Amino acid sequence: MKTQKFFYFKSFVFFLTLLIALVPTDATAQKKNKKKKKDAQEEVQKPKKDEKSIQELTKGSTKLEGLxxxxxxxxxxxxxxxxxxxxxxxxxxYFSQVGNGVLEASSFKGSYQGSKIFKINKYFDRLEFEEVNTAFYFDPNNPLSKAKDANISNAILESLKIESYDKKNGLYLVKSDDLFKKETFLQVKPPRFPNQPPTAFSLGNLDKDKTKIKEIRNYPENTNVLTEYVYSQPSVLNGGSEAVTDGRNVSVQLYQTFLEMP
Known part of the structure; x- marks a missing residue:
């Protein structure tokens, strides 16, 4: 009988000891969980950093109003x-005209370089400049017009990230150097043809550091930008005619115009 009582007493002491050992651990765990929840709530409630306005991003810039x-x-x-x-x-x-160039670069002053139709589309946080295919026309009253976009590819010329959005005035701000300082709308550098001799004059690669915007003219119905494209290479076999100062660095000046559709 004493043995049985001793066994019960021993079991009671064991469970009591175990309970005492577990209580602080459970309290500590609950305390940690509360702290995590509090931190998570603070993180959610913490306001996001405000995006910069158009006014802030253009501070120190010259404003040229127009189209x-x-x-x-x-x-x-x-x-x-x-x-x-x-x-x-x-x-x-869009149309372009050579402001100045050399015959070796297939560009001479005053020559027109063609035109195209483009539109601007919004895709999430980007604005896309898309060239429209104008080779076909479909009568909108004809059932065939339902398939007017079938097997026809438009061209996404450039996709620019939206830097700021003025919701009140409905204005988007984008960095636009790539529209005018790259061959975005027009292939300025002529390609090499298969039958050309290896000694034929050729332009180097477009130098992004030397290429620059020389002039901007802005009007209500058109925006005109003059860009000087510079093509560089370390050495040349054919330096071109006397009109080419240095065949390793050749400039082509191009007027590029965005015109409102009449």
Whole structure:
């Protein structure tokens, strides 16, 4: 009998000891969980860093108002463009004209380089400049017009990240150097043809550091930008005619115009 009582007493002491050992651990765990929940709530409630406004991002830039308002940085010359909400989805005309060049680069002063139709589309946080295929026309009253986009590819010329959005005035701000300082709308450098001799004159690669925007003219119905494209290479076999100062560094100046559709 004593043995049985001793066994019960021993079991009671064991469970009591175990309970005492577990209570602080459970309390500590609950305390940690509460702290985690509190931290998570603070993290959720913590306000996100406000995006910079168009005014803040264009501070220190020269404003040139027109069809597409342009801001040019007064320190490095980089440009930003404002796209209005009602300009998205509309079609515009692009055309270019050589401001100055050399015959070796297939560019001479005054020559027109063609034109195209483009439109601006919004895709999430980006604005896309898309060239429209104008080779076909479908009568909208004809049932065939339902398939007007079948087997036809438009061209996404450039996709620019939206830097800021003015919801009140419906304005988007994008960095627009790539529209004018790259061969985005027009292939300026002529290709090499298969039958050309290896000694034929050729341009180097487009030098992004030397290429620059020389002039911007902005009007209510068109935006005109003069870009000097510089093509560089370390050495040349054919330096070109006397009109080419240095065949390793050749410039082509190009007027590029965005024109409102009449």
């Amino acid at each position: 597409f308002t342009i801001y040019q940085d007064t320190v490095n010359g980089s440009i930003q463009m404002v796209i209005k909400e009602d300009q998205i989805g509309k079609e515009y005309i």
